[in-house]
Amino acid sequence: MKQQEWNKGIYVNGTWLTLDKRMIVQNPATLATIGSVPDAGAEEAKQAVDAAQAAFASWSKTTAYERATLLERWHQAIEARLDEIAYVMTMEQGKPLAEARGEVQYANSYIKWYAEEAKRIYGETIPSSAVSKRIIVQKQPVGVVAAVTPWNFPAAMIARKLAPALAAGCTAVAKPAEQTPLTALLLAECAEEAGIPAGVINIVTTSRAGEVVDVWMEDSRVKKLTFTGSTPVGKLLMKKAADTVKKLSLELGGLAPFIVAEDANLEAAVKGLIQSKFRNAGQTCICANRIYVHEAVKEPFLQRLTEAVAALRVGVGTEDHVEIGPLIDDRAVKKVRQQVDDAISKGAVLHGNPELEGAVGYFLKPVVLSEVTDEMLCMQEETFGPIAPVSTYSDDADVIRRANATPYGLAAYVFTQSLTRAFMFSENLEYGIVGVNDGGPSVAQAPFGGMKESGLGREGSHQGIEEYLEVKYISLQLV
Ligand code: NAD
Numbered sequence: 001m002k003q004q005e006w007n008k009g010i011y012v013n014g015t016w017l018t019l020d021k022r023m024i025v026q027n028p029a030t031l032a033t034i035g036s037v038p039d040a041g042a043e044e045a046k047q048a049v050d051a052a053q054a055a056f057a058s059w060s061k062t063t064a065y066e067r068a069t070l071l072e073r074w075h076q077a078i079e080a081r082l083d084e085i086a087y088v089m090t091m092e093q094g095k096p097l098a099e100a101r102g103e104v105q106y107a108n109s110y111i112k113w114y115a116e117e118a119k120r121i122y123g124e125t126i127p128s129s130a131v132s133k134r135i136i137v138q139k140q141p142v143g144v145v146a147a148v149t150p151w152n153f154p155a156a157m158i159a160r161k162l163a164p165a166l167a168a169g170c171t172a173v174a175k176p177a178e179q180t181p182l183t184a185l186l187l188a189e190c191a192e193e194a195g196i197p198a199g200v201i202n203i204v205t206t207s208r209a210g211e212v213v214d215v216w217m218e219d220s221r222v223k224k225l226t227f228t229g230s231t232p233v234g235k236l237l238m239k240k241a242a243d244t245v246k247k248l249s250l251e252l253g254g255l256a257p258f259i260v261a262e263d264a265n266l267e268a269a270v271k272g273l274i275q276s277k278f279r280n281a282g283q284t285c286i287c288a289n290r291i292y293v294h295e296a297v298k299e300p301f302l303q304r305l306t307e308a309v310a311a312l313r314v315g316v317g318t319e320d321h322v323e324i325g326p327l328i329d330d331r332a333v334k335k336v337r338q339q340v341d342d343a344i345s346k347g348a349v350l351h352g353n354p355e356l357e358g359a360v361g362y363f364l365k366p367v368v369l370s371e372v373t374d375e376m377l378c379m380q381e382e383t384f385g386p387i388a389p390v391s392t393y394s395d396d397a398d399v400i401r402r403a404n405a406t407p408y409g410l411a412a413y414v415f416t417q418s419l420t421r422a423f424m425f426s427e428n429l430e431y432g433i434v435g436v437n438d439g440g441p442s443v444a445q446a447p448f449g450g451m452k453e454s455g456l457g458r459e460g461s462h463q464g465i466e467e468y469l470e471v472k473y474i475s476l477q478l479v
Contacts, residue, residue, distance in 0.1 A: 026092075034092060039206055144222050150228050175205070290391065326359075335384065
């Protein structure tokens with residue numbers, strides 16, 4: 001595909017609105033401007049809620065089968081434009097094309113799953129204690145949903161929220177991250193092509209997240225917030241949701257421990273670590289962040305890992321065979337450099353060189369740090385970059401204590417060939433997701449989400465749709 005600019009409008013009430021005030025979209029690999037989108041404000045935020053509220057009246061009354069058919073058509077429309085969406089994603093986010101294609105397919109798998117799941121919103125009948133009474137439990141859509149998403153998975157985060165919301169009978173207003181608005185708008189184009197009615201999905205792009213999202217938080221017509229992003233912003237929005245008692249789903253930060261036991265298959269452990277740590281240049285919430293290797297296997301593990309990391313190809317994501325793209329911005333690069341410098345100053349050993357000579361964009365090469373200790377910044381703060389800090393342990397109970405000693409609780413990984421150890425670790429780790437010999441546990445049919453300060457609620461699986469449903473108990477007296 002040849003270089004072009006994407007200049008799009010926002011999607012409100014089935015109409016594409018172009019505003020005079022616009023913001024540019026930049027390619028983090030080349031720093032070139034690749035397009036622009038409206039820089040919307042409070043007025044457009046309110047228009048979006050007006051549209052979603054009006055559409056809710058009819059969308060919530062459609063049958064599950066009608067919604068399933070439209071979601072299935074949305075899935076097909078995305079499938080038909082997969083290459084284009086993946087290319088735009090690589091241009092605005094930086095991840096290699098193969099990963100971007102994988103993400104579009106992964107995002108689309110949620111739309112497919114929830115097209116099917118719409119038909120299984122079951123209620124209950126409960127035995128009554130009186131002969132003349134019937135107890136019936138129904139599920140109903142919560143109403144207008146506000147979705148706020150990050151830049152690291154520009155398609156998946158939108159799909160993981162809108163697919164279950166629409167399947168449940170809700171309508172939505174969504175705000176993608178300012179760095180990656182184009183992918184979200186392409187998904188909305190596909191929804192329009194699929195015939196999803198006006199107002200059911202509304203996408204507002206802005207550089208002033210607070211202004212737009214505050215309108216939604218204050219509006220009592222918005223019944224739920226579904227947010228993916230950092231823990232500090234999640235906490236702020238949780239407080240703001242209190243005034244109108246909105247339902248909340250929060251997918252927040254992580255600090256995943258990755259434990260390699262003395263009986264691990266080291267080849268599988270290194271493969272799993274490369275997948276978990278370096279996908280999206282280390283910018284995923286379930287990224288391995290703290291690696292704990294049993295002392296008995298430290299040397300062979302480190303040797304395999306440093307070789308595998310040195311072989312990873314870094315570059316512009318649209319070029320062939322690139323495995324690691326740029327980071328999202330300068331701030332991200334500075335944070336990773338600071339973690340590397342801090343670790344070295346406290347005694348860690350650096351394997352490799354993070355600096356990419358001649359780089360124009362926000363590149364850092366993947367590196368390994370060994371002799372790492374728990375007080376180093378890279379073991380305390382989410383890294384969101386391509387460094388693999390390796391520490392050691394000698395006692396299972398002690399490494400579980402260290403792994404749990406954090407406010408985060410999203411994903412954890414354990415590599416072991418012992419079934420007993422697999423259960424012992426996974427049952428004692430305070431994390432919502434545990435990958436046992438698996439560096440890539442996220443799939444549409446499984447519940448994804450965190451414990452502790454990593455969030456509330458789950459996305460994916462039959463549990464994901466419950467987040468968009470109210471429970472109504474009908475007590476029926478036969479008179
Ligand atoms: P972020 O919190 O800065 O931004 C996320 C979204 O919130 C963006 O759309 C942003 O514009 C918006 N936002 C920022 N400030 C806001 C405010 N004051 N009011 C309202 N909205 C605001 O996070 P990020 O840097 O875009 O994303 C990275 C973070 O997301 C990491 O912490 C990562 O772990 C987390 N994440 C979590 C999951 C998960 O499923 N748990 C998935 C992906 C990313």
